[in-house]
Amino acid sequence: MGGERLAELAASTADSDPLAGLAAVAWLRAETERVEATLVRRARNSGATWPQIAAALGVSKQAVHKKYAGRGLLGGQP
Secondary structure: OOHHHHHHHHHHOOOOOHHHHHHHHHHHHHHHHHHHHHHHHHHHHOOOOHHHHHHHHOOOHHHHHHHHOOOOOOOOOO
């Protein structure tokens, strides 16, 4: 998804119709999750540790490991 579409969705959260805003939030959440997973995989494949990734995300090592370790995002790394 391109930056223009993300900007449109973000702007839609201020729509006068709260249901349209909620739909935009749902799409933004899904896209954010997809981008985060991609970046975690890239970071791990580049040698980043779980503590480094956790610090970048502002969460605990355990939280990020629990969320991503079993999702096949590690490119074969334990």
